[in-house]
Amino acid sequence: PTNPGTPVYENTTGEAFGVYLSGDYAYVADRTGLAVVQVRKRVDMIDPMIINAPSDFTVDYGYTGVDLSWNVTDLYPNTYTIELQGTGVVVSSMNWLNGTPITYSVPDDLPIGEYIYTINITDDYDNFVNDMITLSVKEPSEPEIINSPSDFTVDPGYTGVNISWIATDPNPKSYQIELLGNGSVMGPSAWFNGMPITYYVPDGLFIGEYIYKISIMDDYYYITTDTVTMYVGDVANPIITNTPSDFTADYGYTGVSISWTATDANPNIYTIALQGIGVVAGPSTWSSGVAITYNVPDSLAVGEYFYTVNFTDDYDNYITDTVKMTVREVTTDGNGGSVSFGNYYLSFLIIGIILLSVNQKRRKKF
Structure with missing residues (x-):
């Protein structure tokens, strides 16, 4: 039998008196002499395993200090190579260690474009694994604010007010928030691509207008800003x-x-x-x-x-x-109606004629 590995059987002549294993050979003593059997077998058929690999990513033109890193495990590590598509091998037959990161430093200041790197990792038994990563170099630009607060009003005595922004940039660095007229109230602090930046306004500010300005910077010192105005005042109608x-x-x-x-x-x-x-x-x-x-x-x-x-x-x-x-x-009875001035005049005229007629009759009697 082999040790380790799968047993190997081979016929020998006559009756064997004993077997002796040494290295890749078995020595068999029988009646006719000594039989030598080669029993070496391949002991590893498992490919190396990549347990940590970089994702595709983007950098601004003018970048420096960019690395690619992989972490690989195998009981029998051997060598690795790294190739840049269209250029050829950039790292040739380097030894690697089980569980120890393999790191490649990308040359600084590559021109704008896409760069596809492929790593090929082998072990002592010619098992292998490979991985591909795309590095994009783009024209530099400021961080982009994709969500920002509108101006707003709060009542005096407010509590628990906060202001939040979300910005994107492949190379985020730091941000700072200032209250205009008062100076910095938060930062400089690190920020993360696509994650909210939140400032908690102190409770109990006096009635008035408060303008907050955020400045967001990336690794290449490109800056974008935004302002929001908070009014502390009365929002209730009379x-x-x-x-x-x-x-x-x-x-x-x-x-x-x-x-x-x-x-x-x-x-x-x-x-x-x-x-x-x-x-x-x-x-x-x-x-x-x-x-x-x-x-x-x-x-x-x-x-x-x-x-x-x-x-x-x-x-x-x-x-x-x-x-x-x-x-x-x-009307003449004191109630509301639609009697016109002409009707009033006619009524008074009739009453006047009647009174005049009565007075004339009285004179004739005397």
Whole structure:
């Protein structure tokens, strides 16, 4: 038998008295003499195994210090070669060690284009494995911001506000965030291609405007920037707590007024507009919880009048309300109607003729 390996059998003459193994041979003693049997067999038929290999990647033109690295295991390591497609072998028959990285330093400053490297790894028994990697050299460019925040407003007393950006670049380096007028608030710190960069805004900033600027840099010192404005202020509209209902006034009225009451933590101004005419009151300041009153001009003509109030606060929040005032004609019984001036004149004329006739009859009697 072989040791190690698969047993090998060979006929010998007569009866064997003993077997002796040494190296690749078995020595058999029989009645006729000594038989020598070669029993060497191939002991390894397993290819080397790559346990860590680089992925395809891109670098900017002008790069330096780029390496390719593979990690391979095999009980009987032998040699490896690395070939560049279109150029030929760039590393020839180098020894390698089981589990120890094989590293190739790519020449600096290759021209723009694609470079395909193939590694071939062998062991002592001519088993082998190979791997291919594509290196792309591209025109340099700034990191690209693919997700950025919009300007936004928060109420005083906010908590837990954060700002986040996502940028891409094959060679990310560092970023820095600054609050304009105050200086750096975060970084320089490392960032990762396609991963969010998040800044947590301190709680309790005072009412005002805060402009944050991020600068994102890659390994070749190309920089891209973005700014976002955070407003700390009131985002709630004023609330009208008391509003007039639509109402009617008789023609010839006097002393009619309209009143509203509104509330807001930061009241600013109000206006009152008459539909078809424009603003008839304001802009004037108002106070939270204090009524504002508009005195309607006396004796408006018969018709409908729509008055709209607009309350605003210090942060351009607003609320409006509209009330309809109807001016109507008045009949002789005091009820609203549609008796015209001509009808009034005719009625008075008839009454006058009757009174005149009565007076004449009284004179004739005397």
